[in-house]
Amino acid sequence: MALLEVRNVESYYGPILAIRGVSIDVEEGTIVTLLGANGAGKTTVLKTISGALEPQKGTVAFDGDNVTALEPDNIASLGVGHVPEGREVFPFLSTEDNLKMGAFTRAAGDLEGDLDTVYGYFPQLREHRKLAAGFLSGGQQQMLAIGRALMLKPKVMLLDEPSLGLSPRLVQEIGDIVVRLNEEQNVTVLLVEQNAKMALGIASYGYIMESGRVVMEDTTERLAESTDVQEFYLGMKSGGARGRRRWKKRKTWR
Amino acid sequence: MEEAEDMAMNETNTIDGHATISALFWSRATELQAKTVIREKDFGIWNEYSWSDWGEQAKLVGLGLKALGLERGDVCSIASEINKEWMFADLGSICIGGVCNGVYPTDAPNQVEYLINDSSTRFYFAEDEEQLDKVLEVRERTPTLQKIIIFDMEGLRHLDDDMCMSFEELLELGRGQLAENDVWEAEIDQAKPDDLMILTYTSGTTGPPKGAMITQGNMLFMMSTIKGALPMNAADRQLGFLPLAHVAGRMLYTFAVIESTCVVHLVENLETIAKDQQEVAPTFHFAVPRFWEKQFSQVSILQKEATKFGRWLYEFAINIGKQRAQYTIQGQKVPVRLAALYAFVNLWVLRNIRVLLGIQECRWLSTAAAPIAPDLIEWYWALGRPMYELYGQTECTGIATSNVPNDLRIGSVGKAMQGIEVALSENDEILIRSPGVIKGYWNQPEKTADTIQQDWLYTGDVGRIDDDGFIYVVDRMKDIIITAGGKNITPSEIENQLKFSPYITDAVVVGDRRPYLTCLVMIDLENVTYYAQENNVPFTNYTSLCHTQEVQDLVNREIEEVNTRFAQVETIKKFRLIDQLLDPEDEELTPTQKLKRKVVNEKYADLINEMY
Numbered sequence: 104m105a106l107l108e109v110r111n112v113e114s115y116y117g118p119i120l121a122i123r124g125v126s127i128d129v130e131e132g133t134i135v136t137l138l139g140a141n142g143a144g145k146t147t148v149l150k151t152i153s154g155a156l157e158p159q160k161g162t163v164a165f166d167g168d169n170v171t172a173l174e175p176d177n178i179a180s181l182g183v184g185h186v187p188e189g190r191e192v193f194p195f196l197s198t199e200d201n202l203k204m205g206a207f208t209r210a211a212g213d214l215e216g217d218l219d220t221v222y223g224y225f226p227q228l229r230e231h232r233k234l235a236a237g238f239l240s241g242g243q244q245q246m247l248a249i250g251r252a253l254m255l256k257p258k259v260m261l262l263d264e265p266s267l268g269l270s271p272r273l274v275q276e277i278g279d280i281v282v283r284l285n286e287e288q289n290v291t292v293l294l295v296e297q298n299a300k301m302a303l304g305i306a307s308y309g310y311i312m313e314s315g316r317v318v319m320e321d322t323t324e325r326l327a328e329s330t331d332v333q334e335f336y337l338g339m340k341s342g343g344a345r346g347r348r349r350w351k352k353r354k355t356w357r
Numbered sequence: 358m359e360e361a362e363d364m365a366m367n368e369t370n371t372i373d374g375h376a377t378i379s380a381l382f383w384s385r386a387t388e389l390q391a392k393t394v395i396r397e398k399d400f401g402i403w404n405e406y407s408w409s410d411w412g413e414q415a416k417l418v419g420l421g422l423k424a425l426g427l428e429r430g431d432v433c434s435i436a437s438e439i440n441k442e443w444m445f446a447d448l449g450s451i452c453i454g455g456v457c458n459g460v461y462p463t464d465a466p467n468q469v470e471y472l473i474n475d476s477s478t479r480f481y482f483a484e485d486e487e488q489l490d491k492v493l494e495v496r497e498r499t500p501t502l503q504k505i506i507i508f509d510m511e512g513l514r515h516l517d518d519d520m521c522m523s524f525e526e527l528l529e530l531g532r533g534q535l536a537e538n539d540v541w542e543a544e545i546d547q548a549k550p551d552d553l554m555i556l557t558y559t560s561g562t563t564g565p566p567k568g569a570m571i572t573q574g575n576m577l578f579m580m581s582t583i584k585g586a587l588p589m590n591a592a593d594r595q596l597g598f599l600p601l602a603h604v605a606g607r608m609l610y611t612f613a614v615i616e617s618t619c620v621v622h623l624v625e626n627l628e629t630i631a632k633d634q635q636e637v638a639p640t641f642h643f644a645v646p647r648f649w650e651k652q653f654s655q656v657s658i659l660q661k662e663a664t665k666f667g668r669w670l671y672e673f674a675i676n677i678g679k680q681r682a683q684y685t686i687q688g689q690k691v692p693v694r695l696a697a698l699y700a701f702v703n704l705w706v707l708r709n710i711r712v713l714l715g716i717q718e719c720r721w722l723s724t725a726a727a728p729i730a731p732d733l734i735e736w737y738w739a740l741g742r743p744m745y746e747l748y749g750q751t752e753c754t755g756i757a758t759s760n761v762p763n764d765l766r767i768g769s770v771g772k773a774m775q776g777i778e779v780a781l782s783e784n785d786e787i788l789i790r791s792p793g794v795i796k797g798y799w800n801q802p803e804k805t806a807d808t809i810q811q812d813w814l815y816t817g818d819v820g821r822i823d824d825d826g827f828i829y830v831v832d833r834m835k836d837i838i839i840t841a842g843g844k845n846i847t848p849s850e851i852e853n854q855l856k857f858s859p860y861i862t863d864a865v866v867v868g869d870r871r872p873y874l875t876c877l878v879m880i881d882l883e884n885v886t887y888y889a890q891e892n893n894v895p896f897t898n899y900t901s902l903c904h905t906q907e908v909q910d911l912v913n914r915e916i917e918e919v920n921t922r923f924a925q926v927e928t929i930k931k932f933r934l935i936d937q938l939l940d941p942e943d944e945e946l947t948p949t950q951k952l953k954r955k956v957v958n959e960k961y962a963d964l965i966n967e968m969y
């Protein structure tokens with residue numbers, strides 16, 4: 104049994120069907136990535152898992168328990184850390200208070216020790232611990248968002264586009280840290296990404312979504328070899344006989 | 358029989374005094390002028406083109422080709438989805454004395470290479486960048502190819518290639534020739550009924566495709582006899598959506614339009630067909646069985662979603678419709694009570710379904726090109742729209758037999774049409790003799806000799822003819838299955854019943870020299886997905902959907918249901934699903950999305966062997 108099991112989930116925004124029948128498995132201790140274009144429904148899947156959205160149909164099971172449509176704080180306290188797209192730090196709180204907010208739902212424990220762990224991964228945050236989070240750079244805010252989720256001591260972390268708006272070097276850095284968290288803290292990761300190169304590099308299994316549906320799933324090695332993934336996600340395509348090919352092949356997803 | 362032969366030989370067919378398609382087209386264009394003939398949807402707007410437009414554009418294409426060095430009998434190929442340029446280029450090249458061949462836009466580069474070389478194409482019309490790239494990829498190996506003309510230059514601003522030119526440039530070139538008097542008219546006058554006019558490649562199940570040679574006279578004959586089977590007139594509206602490279606599309610949207618002067622509406626693209634059909638509301642509608650099956654399954658699924666009352670009403674309405682059809686099919690008067698009931702269900706149910714399907718104004722539906730389940734034809738009659746099944750082949754320039762009002766039998770393909778003889782050989786193969794039978798296959802004298810013997814076309818279909826002259830097509834001769842037990846079985850009959858299920862798109866029955874029958878099934882993605890979601894069946898993609906137990910059970914139920922209608926030896930014992938979503942570019946599918954039996958048998962040999 105997988106740690107996180109999403110079965111046939113359908114979620115709506117008002118009358119609009121955003122995901123139609125998505126099923127995903129995340130095995131304990133792995134990094135799984137969810138790729139797809141804008142509007143494919145990746146974020147909706149994460150929101151449905153963490154309880155921010157209630158699915159019309161389908162179930163979400165975490166660690167063997169049905170958690171479908173529980174309140175978000177209940178789900179978080181079970182050990183699901185959601186790092187939302189666009190970081191969403193509390194701009195007027197200091198860095199350290201932001202991190203403490205992450206531990207809000209769990210019974211008080213070794214707060215100081217956990218802060219140290221986070222600062223260990225993100226030394227820059229320690230430097231700016233008294234600074235209001237709004238003054239942090241984009242990269243630092245991303246680190247803060249991940250650190251805040253880490254304070255929850257999550258079993259699984261839902262990362263929504265951590266590379267958004269970051270420089271290539273920072274993307275690399277964030278990617279490395281996700282791998283380290285996975286290995287050292289034993290955090291299972293469900294990673295939503297646009298940056299397919301980074302995501303396929305660090306994850307072991309991947310799903311590809313298109314217009315609210317999973318169209319392909321496989322190990323990341325095999326995904327990276329698929330011609331469709333190469334052309335549509337990795338930007339590798341032959342220029343054709345003229346060297347200036349503009350038209351797109353039909354996607355077959357196999 | 359000899360008398361009939363003499364008639365066929367002596368009589369030169371003419372339509373309105375013209376003995377060739379070229380002359381007929383040009384007289385239509387010059388006489389009808391401002392009357393609309395083509396409507397084409399572009400970015401959601403229906404644009405109109407008149408006979409003058411078609412005539413002028415064709416003339417410019419023809420003169421342009423002439424200026425490029427086209428000589429009579431040279432082959433032009435067109436690789437494009439259906440659009441007005443296709444029709445302009447077609448008639449332009451035909452009238453100037455060329456031979457026009459259609460290439461399916463889904464053909465792969467190696468197929469394009471084969472077609473160009475086999476037909477010795479000199480001029481190649483490519484729809485857009487995508488079609489252009491395919492031919493550029495292979496042009497090193499196509500020595501006869503001289504010029505590529507591109508319809509749509511989007512994205513090709515930087516194209517600098519001596520072999521390529523835009524359609525606009527070709528027209529411009531033609532415009533420069535207008536001063537040279539009468540070249541165009543002179544070439545049209547030169548056309549003779551015996552001149553080769555179009556090549557239509559037929560997918561050979563054995564060996565590479567063969568180019569059927571259709572002459573001016575073949576097509577003119579077909580157009581003069583088609584009146585009986587498809588009596589269109591100037592007020593009719595057709596929806597143009599079948600590929601023009603296929604003989605049916607070409608015959609109906611181009612030549613039948615020239616003959617009948619009806620208006621053809623070209624769809625925006627293949628995804629917009631349903632919407633376009635609702636907008637156009639054609640009065641005359643020909644389609645392949647796949648299309649009718651799709652419409653039927655759309656309605657079946659909708660009624661599954663309906664309320665209990667809605668479902669009951671639908672069943673009731675169809676039932677009344679079927680009872681009424683018993684009379685209307687035979688051309689008899691409907692009893693008053695039934696007529697009153699029908700008026701009621703028509704108003705509340707059937708009319709709405711017809712509007713949904715865009716057939717509310719159709720006075721004539723017809724189907725051909727593949728076998729169809731008789732139940733489906735009855736369903737359309739029950740909806741209150743007559744459907745007539747036809748039969749024919751590329752090799753007889755389209756159709757040979759047809760059901761007509763007051764003289765039809767559902768399940769048969771009707772009777773031989775005017776001027777066409779149909780007979781059976783000793784082994785019950787259907788034979789056709791008519792002025793529409795082609796000269797032969799291009800560059801393939803041996804294949805020609807196999808197929809056409811003493812003017813009789815050997816169709817390769819097994820059939821029977823009843824006492825009243827109605828013809829029934831049993832199956833393709835080489836598809837007939839002889840089981841290990843020695844029993845002859847016609848797979849298409851079983852397959853048609855299977856395809857009638859909304860969850861099955863296509864199926865191939867296997868069992869030749871095997872102890873029992875099995876089949877490979879291609880599911881209908883949309884309807885099966887809907888079923889899976891309704892029943893909380895988890896799946897990710899097409900493959901995993903096929904592998905779920907629930908879907909296997911669903912298909913099993915559908916097959917069991919069909920099995921009840923057949924004798925014990927004809928029942929399907931096991932099945933497997935084709936777990937990859939196929940698209941027309943795959944070799945398993947024909948351009949009309951049918952599974953190719955031979956390819957499927959070879960490609961899925963392992964899957965088939967598993968079942969034995």
